[in-house]
Amino acid sequence: MSGYVKVVGLGPGAPDLVTPEVQRALDDATDIVGYGPYVERVPRRSGVRTHVSDNRQERQRAQLALALAAAGSQVVVVSSGDPGVFAMASAVFEVMDEHPQWQRVAVQVLPGVTAMLAAAARVGAPLGHDFCVVNLSDNLKPWPLIERRVLAAVDTDMALALYNPRSNARPDGFGRVLDLLQHRCEPARWVVLARAVYTPQESVRSLPLCQVSADMVDMRTLVIVGSSRTKRVGPFVYTPRQVTTA
Structure with a gap:
């Protein structure tokens, strides 16, 4: 063969x-x-x-x-x-x-x-409308490009999934992105922190952007930042499918 x-x-x-x-x-x-x-x-x-x-x-x-x-x-x-x-x-x-x-x-x-889809399923449907995905590791691309892509997602009001947010070798990256988000987005925007989903070490929580700190994540955490339209209904977080304004 x-x-x-x-x-x-x-x-x-x-x-x-x-x-x-x-x-x-x-x-x-x-x-x-x-x-x-x-x-x-x-x-x-x-x-x-x-x-x-x-x-x-x-x-x-x-x-x-x-x-x-x-x-x-x-x-x-x-x-x-x-x-x-x-x-x-x-x-x-x-x-x-x-x-x-x-x-x-x-x-x-x-x-x-993917971790992104598994994490989204755990909390509901935060990626229910347009979204983008950014890897926060700068091993293979320059950090300024990461920042530009994160801001482009925010400026076009897309939900945002962040891979590899923080590691021992890159302890400051997520904190820098978090500063950008907290200056550009409303404090109540929903954020999902999903660590080690579908493993015995799983930890998933949803909280407003203003309550998120850099030390809440590590390399096994998948972060989902909702759009301005992302909502919470009961225990679930979701992004409505219909956009009514340009």
Whole structure:
């Protein structure tokens, strides 16, 4: 059987949110490639080789996966959430773009449930109308660009999902974005802080922007900032679908 690479999303954490398509790919794999904590989420199976690497070694993982597939292995590259959302799918295609010898390798991307959608479902429908997504990590893009994109979302009154808000290596980023939001938005705007959704460590809360502080989030937190029209009804937060003014 010829080799291939399948880049898959394991969802936010719960085994029930791994799609049947992804599970079949895992069952058929000869090799599993990925960041350590994600590989650990895949049940061990006899005869399957695992290749674990550090969080920032995306390109090395992609190179290894493509090389294994070119040699005939059935390779699954695992990502948390969806592989096309700030994850491994782009890294694989970046490496293919730079190395023509691997462009004939069969590659397939299998979607997963993103942290953004899982977090939104936990509180209701805060992404019920137009929204955008910004990764607050400045490892691969300059910080001023992050700020411009956040402000563009606010100025066009879209809900905003923020990935990777704060880490030990980047302790100040979310605080800087929070300052921008608190100066540009009304204090009562709804914010969702969803940490480790669909895992035993889950913590989800909704609160007004004026009550949010930077120390409330970490790298496992997904932040959703509502639009000016986002509302709370009972325990739920939602954004109405209809816009009546331009």
